Amino acid sequence: MTFRNRGGQFFSDTFLWHQNDGFRDFIFQSEAASLAAQVMRSAKINIVFDQFLIKEPATPEPTVWHHDLTYWPVRGNQVCTLWLALDAATEETGAMEYVKGSHLWGERFHPVSFASPGKYKTSEPVVPDIDNMRDKFDFIRYDYEPGDCTIHHGLLVHAAGGNMSPTARRRAYVTRWAGDDVVYDPRPNIQTMLWEPGIEAGAALDCELWPKVLG
Numbered sequence: 382m383t384f385r386n387r388g389g390q391f392f393s394d395t396f397l398w399h400q401n402d403g404f405r406d407f408i409f410q411s412e413a414a415s416l417a418a419q420v421m422r423s424a425k426i427n428i429v430f431d432q433f434l435i436k437e438p439a440t441p442e443p444t445v446w447h448h449d450l451t452y453w454p455v456r457g458n459q460v461c462t463l464w465l466a467l468d469a470a471t472e473e474t475g476a477m478e479y480v481k482g483s484h485l486w487g488e489r490f491h492p493v494s495f496a497s498p499g500k501y502k503t504s505e506p507v508v509p510d511i512d513n514m515r516d517k518f519d520f521i522r523y524d525y526e527p528g529d530c531t532i533h534h535g536l537l538v539h540a541a542g543g544n545m546s547p548t549a550r551r552r553a554y555v556t557r558w559a560g561d562d563v564v565y566d567p568r569p570n571i572q573t574m575l576w577e578p579g580i581e582a583g584a585a586l587d588c589e590l591w592p593k594v595l596g
Contacts, residue, residue: 450536456564465530477523
């Protein structure tokens with residue numbers, strides 16, 4: 382998926398490991414699943430999906446404040462995103478910023494499609510106007526070198542600025558992981574998966590679409 386708004390270009394693609402042996406090797410042979418297991422203190426790890434996120438130079442459009450879990454048909458506390466930098470990422474090029482502790486708010490916010498606002502029609506409240514509430518929250522942002530990664534909870538609120546550099550790309554390979562307590566939670570009007578998983582609502586994610594990588 383590629384979209385433009387105020388100039389530049391933001392490219393996204395998902396379920397890469399289902400289509401490419403190199404990405405499949407990363408999912409099943411790298412340390413990513415083990416890192417997710419350590420962070421989530423989970424004996425079992427399933428891959429939910431992987432994703433490329435590429436902001437080309439001079440792409441001023443920001444990634445709005447959101448959290449991840451409400452986009453996907455899964456439910457549980459042990460869900461995380463591993464964001465792996467393929468280029469240096471700074472505030473200028475659109476490194477992510479996190480609202481510390483927001484995964485503990487007990488809130489589930491409406492998922493906003495970055496390409497087509499209004500695409501996902503769900504009943505959750507919208508994310509608060511974080512940028513106008515900066516005195517109320519604590520924030521953290523990291524600078525990344527290629528190969529650096531962060532791991533964040535599926536309900537941690539985060540955003541990223543546009544890529545204001547005229548020359549530098551901001552590429553990331555992102556993997557989404559689920560642990561012991563995560564089950565299938567089909568809901569209408571959210572992000573579609575590559576295919577229907579063929580399991581019952583409330584079942585563990587052990588299937589061809591979301592295979593077990595550890596445990």
